[in-house]
Amino acid sequence: MTGFPLPDDLTQPQALQTIHASIWDILETAAKGNEPGWRLPVLATHGPEQCCQRTVVLRAVRRDRGVLQFHTDVRSPKVQQIRNNAKVSLLFYDHQLSTQLHVQGAASVQTMGDTADQLWADGTTASLKMYCGSSAPGTVCGAPDSNLPAKLMGRIPDRNEIEAGRQHFSAIEVCTETVEWLRLSRDGNLRARFYFATGRPLHAEWVAP
Numbered sequence: 176m177t178g179f180p181l182p183d184d185l186t187q188p189q190a191l192q193t194i195h196a197s198i199w200d201i202l203e204t205a206a207k208g209n210e211p212g213w214r215l216p217v218l219a220t221h222g223p224e225q226c227c228q229r230t231v232v233l234r235a236v237r238r239d240r241g242v243l244q245f246h247t248d249v250r251s252p253k254v255q256q257i258r259n260n261a262k263v264s265l266l267f268y269d270h271q272l273s274t275q276l277h278v279q280g281a282a283s284v285q286t287m288g289d290t291a292d293q294l295w296a297d298g299t300t301a302s303l304k305m306y307c308g309s310s311a312p313g314t315v316c317g318a319p320d321s322n323l324p325a326k327l328m329g330r331i332p333d334r335n336e337i338e339a340g341r342q343h344f345s346a347i348e349v350c351t352e353t354v355e356w357l358r359l360s361r362d363g364n365l366r367a368r369f370y371f372a373t374g375r376p377l378h379a380e381w382v383a384p
């Protein structure tokens with residue numbers, strides 16, 4: 176796909192609804208594949224003294240609830256930051272679509288329950304083996320260290336070999352509150368904002384780029 180798909184007539188009242196639907200279509204596709212772009216957003220959280228940012232992997236989209244899901248090590252600093260302040264933002268950009276998406280919402284951390292269990296079950300062992308690390312992410316090391324057990328180095332393990340990492344696994348859900356969509360074009364940029372209440376569409380408006 177080249178360029179974000181636009182309605183034929185942007186002046187029609189339903190144009191924003193069409194764009195909104197396309198946003199979620201593309202997010203769902205991104206969560207299922209390994210392409211860059213909207214698959215790899217930047218998550219911003221509130222640290223003790225400043226904003227903290229890192230790239231995360233979009234793992235699942237719950238469109239009916241306006242929820243975006245990814246997973247992380249429960250020992251990661253971002254987990255405590257979210258527990259201290261649930262307000263987060265996600266910034267997506269896709270070069271082929273020439274489109275930026277800025278999502279603001281409330282995040283929650285789940286280590287047990289259906290969401291965490293499903294993301295663990297859906298994950299590949301290649302991505303889940305990182306949870307078998309003995310050190311918490313961010314721990315200072317005296318030398319380069321992959322933080323993986325030697326027996327898992329350089330290969331894709333089977334699921335039995337990574338079960339020990341489940342204790343370090345957590346699911347992060349972001350319930351959408353606002354989405355800002357920005358499509359870049361030499362013919363003129365377009366920008367719109369969508370509001371949500373408890374993850375459900377509430378209002379949409381055009382915004383000056």
